[in-house]
Amino acid sequence: GCSGGSGSGNTTGGGSGGYSIAFVQGVAGDEFYISMQCGIEAAAADAGATVTVQGPAKFDPTLQKPIVDAIVASKPDALLIAPTDVSAMQAPIQAAADAGIKVVLVDTTLDNPSMAVSQISSDNEGGGAAAFDAIKAAHPEGGKVLVVSTDPGVSTTDARAAGFEAAVKNNPSFTSLGVQYSHNEPSTAAEIVTAALQKDPDIVGIFAANLFAAEGSATGVQQAGRQGKVTIVGFDAGPAQVKALKDGIVQALVAQEPATIGKDGVAQVLAALKGEPTEEKIQTGFTIITADNVDGEGAKAIYQSTCK
Amino acid sequence: MTTAQVPVLEARGLSRQFGHVRALNDADFEVFPGEVTALIGDNGAGKSTLVKALSGNLAVDSGVVRFDGAVVDMASPSAASALGIETVYQDLALAPHLDPVQNMYLGREIRRGGLAGALGFMRTREMQAQSRRAFDELGATVRSLASPVGEMSGGQRQAIAIARAVHWASRVVFLDEPTAALGVRQTKNVLETIRRVRDKGIAVVFISHSMPHVIEVSDRIQVLRLGTRVANIRTADTSMEELVGLMTGAVTKEGRL
Amino acid sequence: MTTAQVPVLEARGLSRQFGHVRALNDADFEVFPGEVTALIGDNGAGKSTLVKALSGNLAVDSGVVRFDGAVVDMASPSAASALGIETVYQDLALAPHLDPVQNMYLGREIRRGGLAGALGFMRTREMQAQSRRAFDELGATVRSLASPVGEMSGGQRQAIAIARAVHWASRVVFLDEPTAALGVRQTKNVLETIRRVRDKGIAVVFISHSMPHVIEVSDRIQVLRLGTRVANIRTADTSMEELVGLMTGAVTKEGRL
Amino acid sequence: MIVKSPVTETVAIGTIDEPRTSFVGRVVRAQAFQIFLVLLVIVGIFSAIAPDTFAQWSNFRLIIQNASILGVLAVGMTYVIITAGIDLSVGSVLVFSGVVAAITMRALGGEGWGVATIGILVSIVSGLAWGVVNGVLIAKAKIPPLIVTLGSLGMALGLAQILTGGIDIREVPSVLTTSIGYGNVFGTIPTISVIALVVIVIGAIVLHFTRFGLYTLAVGSSEIATRRVGVKVDGQLIKIYALSGALAGLAGILSLSQFSTTAIAGQSQTNLNVIAAVVIGGTSLFGGVGTIVGTVVGLFIPAVLQNGFVITGVQPFWQQVAVGAVLITAVYVDQVRRSAAMRGNSQGLWRKFVSGGRRG
Amino acid sequence: MIVKSPVTETVAIGTIDEPRTSFVGRVVRAQAFQIFLVLLVIVGIFSAIAPDTFAQWSNFRLIIQNASILGVLAVGMTYVIITAGIDLSVGSVLVFSGVVAAITMRALGGEGWGVATIGILVSIVSGLAWGVVNGVLIAKAKIPPLIVTLGSLGMALGLAQILTGGIDIREVPSVLTTSIGYGNVFGTIPTISVIALVVIVIGAIVLHFTRFGLYTLAVGSSEIATRRVGVKVDGQLIKIYALSGALAGLAGILSLSQFSTTAIAGQSQTNLNVIAAVVIGGTSLFGGVGTIVGTVVGLFIPAVLQNGFVITGVQPFWQQVAVGAVLITAVYVDQVRRSAAMRGNSQGLWRKFVSGGRRG
Numbered sequence A: 001g002c003s004g005g006s007g008s009g010n011t012t013g014g015g016s017g018g019y020s021i022a023f024v025q026g027v028a029g030d031e032f033y034i035s036m037q038c039g040i041e042a043a044a045a046d047a048g049a050t051v052t053v054q055g056p057a058k059f060d061p062t063l064q065k066p067i068v069d070a071i072v073a074s075k076p077d078a079l080l081i082a083p084t085d086v087s088a089m090q091a092p093i094q095a096a097a098d099a100g101i102k103v104v105l106v107d108t109t110l111d112n113p114s115m116a117v118s119q120i121s122s123d124n125e126g127g128g129a130a131a132f133d134a135i136k137a138a139h140p141e142g143g144k145v146l147v148v149s150t151d152p153g154v155s156t157t158d159a160r161a162a163g164f165e166a167a168v169k170n171n172p173s174f175t176s177l178g179v180q181y182s183h184n185e186p187s188t189a190a191e192i193v194t195a196a197l198q199k200d201p202d203i204v205g206i207f208a209a210n211l212f213a214a215e216g217s218a219t220g221v222q223q224a225g226r227q228g229k230v231t232i233v234g235f236d237a238g239p240a241q242v243k244a245l246k247d248g249i250v251q252a253l254v255a256q257e258p259a260t261i262g263k264d265g266v267a268q269v270l271a272a273l274k275g276e277p278t279e280e281k282i283q284t285g286f287t288i289i290t291a292d293n294v295d296g297e298g299a300k301a302i303y304q305s306t307c308k
Numbered sequence B, C: 001m002t003t004a005q006v007p008v009l010e011a012r013g014l015s016r017q018f019g020h021v022r023a024l025n026d027a028d029f030e031v032f033p034g035e036v037t038a039l040i041g042d043n044g045a046g047k048s049t050l051v052k053a054l055s056g057n058l059a060v061d062s063g064v065v066r067f068d069g070a071v072v073d074m075a076s077p078s079a080a081s082a083l084g085i086e087t088v089y090q091d092l093a094l095a096p097h098l099d100p101v102q103n104m105y106l107g108r109e110i111r112r113g114g115l116a117g118a119l120g121f122m123r124t125r126e127m128q129a130q131s132r133r134a135f136d137e138l139g140a141t142v143r144s145l146a147s148p149v150g151e152m153s154g155g156q157r158q159a160i161a162i163a164r165a166v167h168w169a170s171r172v173v174f175l176d177e178p179t180a181a182l183g184v185r186q187t188k189n190v191l192e193t194i195r196r197v198r199d200k201g202i203a204v205v206f207i208s209h210s211m212p213h214v215i216e217v218s219d220r221i222q223v224l225r226l227g228t229r230v231a232n233i234r235t236a237d238t239s240m241e242e243l244v245g246l247m248t249g250a251v252t253k254e255g256r257l
Numbered sequence D, E: 001m002i003v004k005s006p007v008t009e010t011v012a013i014g015t016i017d018e019p020r021t022s023f024v025g026r027v028v029r030a031q032a033f034q035i036f037l038v039l040l041v042i043v044g045i046f047s048a049i050a051p052d053t054f055a056q057w058s059n060f061r062l063i064i065q066n067a068s069i070l071g072v073l074a075v076g077m078t079y080v081i082i083t084a085g086i087d088l089s090v091g092s093v094l095v096f097s098g099v100v101a102a103i104t105m106r107a108l109g110g111e112g113w114g115v116a117t118i119g120i121l122v123s124i125v126s127g128l129a130w131g132v133v134n135g136v137l138i139a140k141a142k143i144p145p146l147i148v149t150l151g152s153l154g155m156a157l158g159l160a161q162i163l164t165g166g167i168d169i170r171e172v173p174s175v176l177t178t179s180i181g182y183g184n185v186f187g188t189i190p191t192i193s194v195i196a197l198v199v200i201v202i203g204a205i206v207l208h209f210t211r212f213g214l215y216t217l218a219v220g221s222s223e224i225a226t227r228r229v230g231v232k233v234d235g236q237l238i239k240i241y242a243l244s245g246a247l248a249g250l251a252g253i254l255s256l257s258q259f260s261t262t263a264i265a266g267q268s269q270t271n272l273n274v275i276a277a278v279v280i281g282g283t284s285l286f287g288g289v290g291t292i293v294g295t296v297v298g299l300f301i302p303a304v305l306q307n308g309f310v311i312t313g314v315q316p317f318w319q320q321v322a323v324g325a326v327l328i329t330a331v332y333v334d335q336v337r338r339s340a341a342m343r344g345n346s347q348g349l350w351r352k353f354v355s356g357g358r359r360g
């Protein structure tokens, strides 16, 4: 099987009916997108299509646009893309559709997704709310909670934080200490969490909106010697996060369904290419994984790390 | 020693300390128009420091500077330039990446007429021609007007700095060891140029360790020792031996001058 | 002009072009042990370029260098140092942030004994004492052994560079205008030092624009003009006028030397 | 043995090597040209590999379009680096200016040119203001440029987030998006690239032919020498950082036009990318030398590499490795060729390998 | 009028200002001390605002622990910057070394000290290898350090991602996490900080008392002068970049111990943070001057600010603004105090304001 990061080489479509599909990630090297890539590659292999995977170094439309432009120039049959901004990526993706490329939006979407044959999205706000539920389950008595995010302006993590904050507001026994930004550095997240615990030693829960925030938060809690007293809920369920969960560093994970998104995306693309009807909008759900269900019910939700 | 004339530039009681080193220690100094004043002293006596202070390059701890009799604040090199004071520094102060013409005209470019001039375009051709003339006058061996001065020989750079200062000075010109790197012929030319400049009524301050040159060209000699002026004499009234004695402290003149 | 002795350092047909400027043009040069050779020439004649080429600082386009009669590749300054060649460059080449002692011993520090020495610890006290002695010998006015040389006066820096070269040379020492920035007394000391070094059997190459000093101290004079050696004469056989004529091209010697 | 002849000047001035060389000769020897050859080689290789996808005007058009915003920033950065300074704040100032302009335009409402013009001016003025602050702190307070612009990087970004509450503003007048962001001149040349070209051409003319450019080079060559001849060095430095800021402001409105969002989380790599372009283009971080043309070429080398790698299907992780390796190689080749030109002989590259790269 | 007296030396050497000043006097005048005062003031202010949360050993302990990894990197960076170089690759090399060590330890399996020791060595050697590559390209191929380390930044990161497929490795021997990552010495001092302290102390001794340090300063002060006296400048540069690389390797294993993950996408700001610390600490980007002590202080200023702002409840967006402003102010105050010390009079700060900051 292929290891996570490797896309297959580029082959132009045609030949014996094999389509060429390009997949543009929101950010390269993120396990969420790697799992999605696995789903895509598996589905494409079944259909005899080839897949090229590209992604920007950061979740940043100014870095993603040149990649999309180059992809369009390389003329694939179809494009699966996780737009990094609802408006910034509008025009480049429109240009792809105008060039006759079938477009499917995965995970994130656009202001006006009408050019896409389908959009398959996950519910980040709902995920944020679910993360709060996980903290509430561990601390029914209530208390102070903190959000550690990456950078302001990243749509997915902003939506997670917003969903979490909204849920806190609806629950008077909890107080939110607001959102702190770790700039995607575990060490900054650790600094923030240690300082926050110094200020408010009675924090009961931390929602870490992405992997590094979770890792840094866990380190910070450990440095402050408060492991076990603070519930850390992370987002996404890659192998690294699951190990953290099993090690007791993180108490709960909100898992999306990236592989399903990828599989569905390929199905929609193939349908469109063959002129079959497509589904305009598909919404995928999420699962909360805790130590209790990680080996049972929750195991199915764990992201694949190696594509079979 | 006394002149009825007002000195064009006059310093009284200048002091400047660097860490523990007192580079200037209550130093006086004055120069008169149309005179060549030699400033001499041992290494580290404070000559260059004095020049820097009088050309707006160094703030002093105490002391006053008068120009045409009025107290001035020599706050920056531009202030000194505005008064018509030009300087050849011992550590040349040319921009090494620029060519001789650009260095010659830096800060004083000839602009084009009309809009182009207002936008900052320059008459390169004209500046080149004039620079060439100025270098020729000094007999400088600047081989190329288009290569950066950083690539030129020590003497070539020295000549450019001198040409520049002489070209722009209208009242006072300081020459801090101008002939140190120059060839025999170039040195002769520079000494001649000094006289010519003096004859235009400009005050020239000539710093040198070469006593023959000092005696040949100067009208008046001021001696610095350990940051203090220890003598101020007419060249005609002194001798090489006395000067050397004054610089090293073997001879002292009575009274403050 | 002919000596039976083997020259300690000998260059034949050196050429080096910078862009369009031919700094060295088929130049020859040789120095003999126990002799002071003066190298003179107009500004830009190629003296400093020749020194750099012979001290491993500049690759030449063509020509050979022999040391003690054997062809050597003067590929780097370390190669020259290893042969016992030391140089005072016209643009001094001191590290401005280091103090005089550190500059004096740079590349040749006295290490501590034993493990500490192997780890790179140095005998600072001893280096200080020896430097002080070397500076004193030149009568240098270095006021502080602990402040960076970048803060020192032109003459003070010059003295440090000379002290360094003289201290370490065992076969040849190049002095590129060493007295240019020096005071009267310091110049006298340097000329004396040159004689003392020569008497130890070391070859001294003395570059200067001061003909009196050249005639006073040298045994042999070689004249560069436009990158070519145009004369190689015993000092006793020449005069100031002839030298000036040779440098400017007014006088030519017949035949290549 | 001695022959007397009349005294002559040792060398007449300017007789030996006045630029007698042809225009072509001078161009070939120009430093910016060396790196341009490297770029041509890279383009040539990709064109050979992927003639019908890479080597198309439609593709070059997009490469140029994507490099345009960086090009505007790089002009200002070239000036800054020529003075031996650095401006880390350009990315943040770009974001800040875009945010202020977007807020202003949203408050005014409307989709027409009137609002857009105000937005453009507001953006440029916001950038200019940051540039002036940087310049004053550097020139007057003598704080190292790295520290000043690192500080204003954080401050501009923080203020942009405060102004927006961390949420991108996406209401941008449609005239900006349609005419500047995605508009074309002559049907096929992106408007945004035309704007960048105008900035580049003016920047190059000012640098190489006017007093302002001369003072920039002089300050970088020797600040103290320039100060001593009476040039107002502080004022010049302030103007240069102000220029860099104003161009970041212009880039802010261009970015807003192109992406129709303030993208406050973006631009985190912008400063390093722009600095790299300037240095690849032959401008020395130690000041005194630099050309705008070189900078533009330096901008296209990574841009073309990235595009070419995506088109030829190189995997993302390998792309980073390859871009790094090509960068180093490009600058090395440029450097060797340049020092060969200096020596006045042309077998320099070969000689360098043989002689082990000894300085000369 | 003329009085003859015996000839005397103008000035006896070293008689005027040999360091007759007391040890305390010298410390006060040392450049690193100035910025230390700034740090003390910052700590004082936060302590006054939040005496029972900020001003606690438990809090300081955490600040120190969090700064430890950066401290290790900053020692190498100080050497590099003293030579007028720069090393942008430290963050990536840290990640790369951590990845190689993690893969090696995973392959060997086991949780004990044996595997951990191999991992530590592998990490350091990996970093060292990158450092040597950087050094050779800079010293021998004469490519500007900014370009070389920008290139190796991309290459090291790309290779780390290729090795792992982009997925962080989390299997770290537990001895590393428990004894290095979270272990304590004397019950309360973090082991990781003790390791950093050892690196810092050795780094400072080598820089200020040995030949290696002297050559580092000399190369930065004047590369050409150092070369001319026969010091092997190329070798020295290679050693310095190798040192920086090796320390990045050490930091890689420390980071692995502390975070128990390779954190491939993290560390993108590390290089700028470390460079900022070095510059805040008084090391000049133009080379020739610098102290390790200054760097350490320079590291703590942003760390204390960040911690203090979170504790005193400053809002996140404002934190960035405040950190930027305080950074600039700190360096400004340091700079004014230092030039005041140079002038030999102590009312320098006040004087500076009055006289408008004229150079002296």
Ligand SMILES: Nc1ncnc2c1ncn2[C@@H]1O[C@H](COP(=O)(O)OP(=O)(O)OP(=O)(O)O)[C@@H](O)[C@H]1O
Pocket (backbone or CB within 6 Å): B018, B019, B021, B022, B023, B041, B042, B043, B044, B045, B046, B047, B048, B049, B050, B090, C143, C151, C152, C153, C154, C155, C156, C181, C183
């Ligand atoms: N920037 C500085 N920092 C510290 N000390 C300085 C500085 N400038 C000059 N000094 C010291 O001040 C004293 C006077 O220096 P100055 O350069 O004025 O001497 P000078 O008379 O010009 O000597 P020379 O004939 O060698 O050029 C010297 O001892 C020098 O070391």
Ligand SMILES: Nc1ncnc2c1ncn2[C@@H]1O[C@H](COP(=O)(O)OP(=O)(O)OP(=O)(O)O)[C@@H](O)[C@H]1O
Pocket (backbone or CB within 6 Å): B143, B151, B152, B153, B154, B155, B156, B181, B183, C018, C019, C021, C022, C023, C041, C042, C043, C044, C045, C046, C047, C048, C049, C050, C090
């Ligand atoms: N690095 C360089 N690049 C370009 N030209 C150079 C370089 N070094 C020297 N030159 C040129 O070579 C010629 C010889 O220079 P050199 O420094 O050897 O002269 P010199 O005899 O030492 O003169 P001076 O008496 O003025 O010191 C000069 O015309 C100079 O401009």
Ligand SMILES: [Mg+2]
Pocket (backbone or CB within 6 Å): B047, B048, B049, B090, B176, C153, C154, C155
């Ligand atoms: Mg002087």
Ligand SMILES: [Mg+2]
Pocket (backbone or CB within 6 Å): B153, B154, B155, C047, C048, C049, C090, C176
């Ligand atoms: Mg010379």
